[in-house]
Amino acid sequence: xxxxxxxxxxxxxxxxxxxxxxxxxxxxxxxxxxxxxxxxxxxxxxxxxxxxxxxxxxxxxxxxxxxxxxxxxxxxxxxxxxxxxxxxxxxxxxxxxxxxxxxxxxxxxxxxxxxxxxxxxxxxxxxxxxxxxxxxxxxxxxxxxxxxxxxxxxxxxxxxxxxxxxxxxxxxxxxxxxxxxxxxxxxxxxxxxxxxxxxxxxxxxxxxxxxxxxxxxxxxxxxxxxxxxxxxxxxxxxxxxxxxxxxxxxxxxxxxxx
Numbered sequence: 244x245x246x247x248x249x250x251x252x253x254x255x256x257x258x259x260x261x262x263x264x265x266x267x268x269x270x271x272x273x274x275x276x277x278x279x280x281x282x283x284x285x286x287x288x289x290x291x292x293x294x295x296x297x298x299x300x301x302x303x304x305x306x307x308x309x310x311x312x313x314x315x316x317x318x319x320x321x322x323x324x325x326x327x328x329x330x331x332x333x334x335x336x337x338x339x340x341x342x343x344x345x346x347x348x349x350x351x352x353x354x355x356x357x358x359x360x361x362x363x364x365x366x367x368x369x370x371x372x373x374x375x376x377x378x379x380x381x382x383x384x385x386x387x388x389x390x391x392x393x394x395x396x397x398x399x400x401x402x403x404x405x406x407x408x409x410x411x412x413x414x415x416x417x418x419x420x421x422x423x424x425x426x427x428x429x430x431x432x433x434x435x436x437x438x439x440x441x442x443x444x445x446x447x448x449x450x451x452x453x454x455x456x457x458x459x460x461x462x463x464x465x466x467x468x469x470x471x472x473x474x475x476x477x478x479x480x481x482x483x484x485x486x487x488x489x490x491x492x493x494x495x496x497x498x499x500x501x
Contacts, residue, residue, distance in 0.1 A: 252352050255316045256289065259323065260353040263310065265293040266497065268328050269358035272350035273341075275395075278402050279421040280439045286320040289352060290345040292331040292361075294497050300329075328357070328493055332486040335365070338372040340380070340406070344418045357493050364489070367482035369414055374471035377407030378464065385460055392446050394439045397456060401429065404463040411470035427466075429459060 252272075260270040274288030275281040299306030308330045312323040326334065326342075334342045346361055380403045388396035398420060405423035410416055417423060424432040431451040438445050447453065 252350070253317075256287070256321075256352050259289065259312075259314075259316065259321065260291075263293060263312070263323075263325065265295060265306070265310065265325075265327075267325065267353050268292040268294055268331075268355055268493065269346070269351070269361070270323075270325070270353040271345055271348035272352060273345050273348055274322075277344065277348050277350055277418050278398070279419040280395075280398050280402075280436050282440055282442050282445075284442060286322050289321060289323040290348075291325045291353070292328045292358075293325045294493055295327045295329075296497050297494060300327075300494065329490050332361075332490055335361075335368045335486065336480045336483060338370055338374075338376050340373055340376040340403075340410075340416075343368065343373070343416050344406075347416050348418070357489060360489055361486075364482045364485055365416070366414065367485070368480045369410070369416075369476050370478060370480055371411065371471050371474040371476040372478070373476075374407050374411055374467055374474075377403045377410075378467060381407075381460070381464065381467075392453075394435055394445050394447060397447065398432075398435055398439055400460055401432065401463070404460070404467055407467045408463065408470050411467065411474040411476065414476060427459075427463065 256272075260267055268291065270289055270291035271277075272287060273290040275285045276287065293310060295306040295308075306327070308327045310323075310325050312321075314321050331342060335346070343365060346358075346365055381400050384396045384399040384403065387393075388400060401424070402418070402420040405420065405427065406416070406418055408427075409423060420432065421436065434450045435447075438448065438450060447456070
């Protein structure tokens with residue numbers, strides 16, 4: 244199963260969101276579906292934020308800050324991870340590209356007014372230090388590619404570097420590789436995407452020479468480093484107070500999310 248922007252969410256995804264033990268502030272599809280290279284056998288990664296009630300945060304017993312759920316629905320593997328709203332906001336205030344991409348994913352399964360407030364505050368969470376997140380993730384994925392030779396980590400490497408470059412230059416979070424590659428001399432990317440759609444563990448084949456791919460990755464790393472140095476993004480997030488107020492209001496009115 245593949246999910247794309249402009250297509251409705253499968254009904255069972257909405258049902259999974261509704262069946263969680265705590266009300267959800269939002270739930271979106273992340274992972275390969277968001278990045279533009281889901282395979283026919285890709286898992287669906289559902290990510291979001293839940294809201295613990297006052298009774299599970301004000302006393303001695305604290306509810307789970309992270310809820311994880313894995314299952315197979317209609318033959319599709321589902322991986323769901325949500326964080327309590329306060330934890331999610333703390334992560335937003337760090338240079339954490341994961342949570343920004345999850346929050347701003349156009350593949351929305353469940354939304355609320357608080358979700359829309361978070362989206363509106365996202366620009367105030369961006370800093371030039373997010374480049375470190377993307378450089379670090381790219382290094383991890385490139386090492387995996389060097390061990391396996393599979394297309395998946397190669398595409399992840401290219402995707403995170405291009406997302407980071409675009410973010411540093413424009414202040415905009417774009418996670419879909421299909422929207423990012425064309426301005427960087429990566430003419431082989433459409434063929435890699437087509438091969439990846441056939442299976443999670445497909446290899447490069449004769450699509451692109453490994454040495455050429457490695458040279459492009461090094462070039463993009465340098466480009467991201469340079470973009471971070473020149474970026475107009477601030478050194479620190481400025482949304483602390485607004486996010487604090489949002490969490491308090493949501494906690495006090497938590498029953499309204501049910």
